[in-house]
Amino acid sequence: MACRFSRSHPIKTLVDLIEPSLRGMGFELVQVRLLGQTRRTLQVMAEPAEPSRVMDVEDCADISRAISAILDVHDPIPGAYTLEVTSPGIDRPLVKLGDYARFAGHLAKLEVEPDIEGRKRFKANIKAVDGEDIVIEQDGQEFRVPYPTIRKARLVLTDALIKEAQQAHEARLAVQDESPEGGV
Incomplete structure (x- = not known):
């Protein structure tokens, strides 16, 4: 498992759902966090698996579309939330x-x-x-x-x-x- 802080449900479930897709796209999952109580944000942090590759905004958009499709099918998070895809910086x-x-x-x-x-x-x-x-x-x-x-x-x-x-x-x-x- 790529995420150190993903041992609890529903984060572990999220990691298990999205990590294989990210790997298939050439990215490593860095961290997944579910933030907020009333206005929740699902933050997914990823980076290129190949160190020589530069991550850009289009990569974040591609990852966001792929994760959104997975989450739409499996619906692991009850209620509304915002998906945020970032690089680690x-x-x-x-x-x-x-x-x-x-x-x-x-x-x-x-x-x-x-x-x-x-x-x-x-x-x-x-x-x-x-x-x-x-x-x-x-x-x-x-x-x-x-x-x-x-x-x-x-x-x-x-x-x-x-x-x-x-x-x-x-x-x-x-x-x-x-x-x-x-x-x-």
């Missing part, structure tokens, strides 16, 4: 264990439960992934955070993260420009 949530390895060296905010050494919140550099533990460093002190204890995590927008995202974007554009279709 630069300061993305860290959901899968692999996200921590991918973004090692970057600053992240983590919330854990139960606490670790009396702390529930960290703003720390991700050092490594060691088995099921995320190794982080905050204020010169190293912590081992068991992956299952992480309730919420997100990258912090820093100059280094922005620079890395810009370089990756430029590399993807260069690959598209070299393609036979000229990136069009």
